[in-house]
């Protein structure tokens with residue numbers, strides 16, 4: 015089947031009740047291509063334009079990400095050209111809506127773990143980076159000469175630091191994220207479902223951290239809601255692609271998918 019036809023077929027149950035739908039998308043690897051340095055990530059203009067078109071037509075449009083909400087708000091040009099989208103950052107810990115920000119201070123144990131990880135990385139392979147995400151801390155190996163080798167080398171010591179501070183480790187695309195237990199994209203999505211009571215839910219992600227949200231969509235589907243999971247595909251994360259209802263070609267494919275949703279709903 016032609017790719018666009020497959021996209022349309024999978025989106026049909028969502029498009030049929032778009033006004034009652036909750037559409038949630040991840041940021042990195044989903045709206046913005048993965049880059050060497052996380053601070054250089056930029057959302058694809060086509061993806062932002064598609065979100066802007068979609069926002070007024072749905073019950074709730076949300077971006078659920080591990081990033082701080084203010085970074086994503088700026089990326090989506092919400093500071094200059096706002097549109098109705100809610101942001102859940104730091105895996106749901108941070109909230110952004112209409113410019114109002116709820117950003118609880120970083121947990122003490124995360125700050126302590128960040129200091130230990132900084133010390134650990136002093137002896138790590140060149141190119142390994144520490145990203146302070148406020149509510150969590152991430153160790154990136156993408157810029158190392160051997161990213162997979164560096165990730166393997168750091169896996170155990172990073173887990174030991176996390177365990178010492180009672181924190182959880184989430185592996186991702188050449189990254190190990192250390193953050194509190196019980197905070198993930200699944201709980202963030204579920205909070206939005208409780209708030210908006212949608213009839214249909216679409217979630218788009220690209221990495222292992224998105225699996226928790228996929229599970230929530232699958233559970234909602236068992237309860238009779240229309241639910242669709244989409245993977246912004248890459249060769250790096252076959253596990254998520256296998257689990258998804260639909261795989262599209264990275265952020266560019268996501269932009270097409272979101273535009274197609276608007277087109278389908280318009281008939």
Ligand SMILES: [Mg+2]
Nearest residue numbers: 040042043221
């Ligand atoms: Mg991602």
